[in-house]
Amino acid sequence: MVRNPLTPEQIDAGRRLGQALRAARGEKSLDEVAAAAQMSPETLRKVESGRLPSPAFGSVVLLCRALDLDVEHVARVWLHGPVVVRAG
Template sequence: MVRLPLTAAQLESGRRLGSALRTARADRELVEVAVAAGISPETLRKIESGRLPTPAFGTVVALSRALGLPLEELAEICQPDASRQRSAS
């Protein structure tokens, strides 16, 4: 099976997700959050930097719990038109 390249919208969604997670982590150590979520620090680093723009759903759920973020909030951030929805609010 060949994986199709990600679209510009998917890459931008990954950048928004990474930024939101970095903001939510605030002054907590990256390693602390990664361990709490059951993922490697390198995986969290890649997600936060946008180098892993489409993490597995289970990973997003685990990060949501570790950071105390509602999953619905992360889902909204990942929507292709999230930036327009936020600015319209």
Template sequence: MVRLPLTPEQLAAGKRLGAYLRQARGERTLAEVAREASISPETLRKIETGRLATPAFSTIAALARALTVPLDELAHICLAHVDLEKTG
């Protein structure tokens, strides 16, 4: 199966999500949060830097739990461009 290239909107959403998760991590180490979310530190690093722009839902759910961030807040960050298109 061939994976289609990500759209500019998907790439931007991945960068927003990564920046938000990095901020939510605060002073905790990348390894600590990754361990708590049962993902590899490299996966978390890729998400935080925007290199993994479309992580699996289960990964996002695990990070939300580990960082005590509501899932709907993460969804809002990822769908911000859709909200802008509706209002503009």
């Protein structure tokens, strides 16, 4: 089975995902989070940098669990970018 190339929009979404996950990791070590998400540190590095813009769903779920993130929030970031809350 041949996989279609990712669109520019999907690549941008992967970058947003990576940035959000990296921000959520904060001061936690790459190795610590990768181990908690049952992936290699190199895979996590690729996701965070946007070089792996379309990680497997299970990997995203495990990363959300390791970083105490809501999967729905991460999905919104992937779809639309960071959610900005404005003072009213």
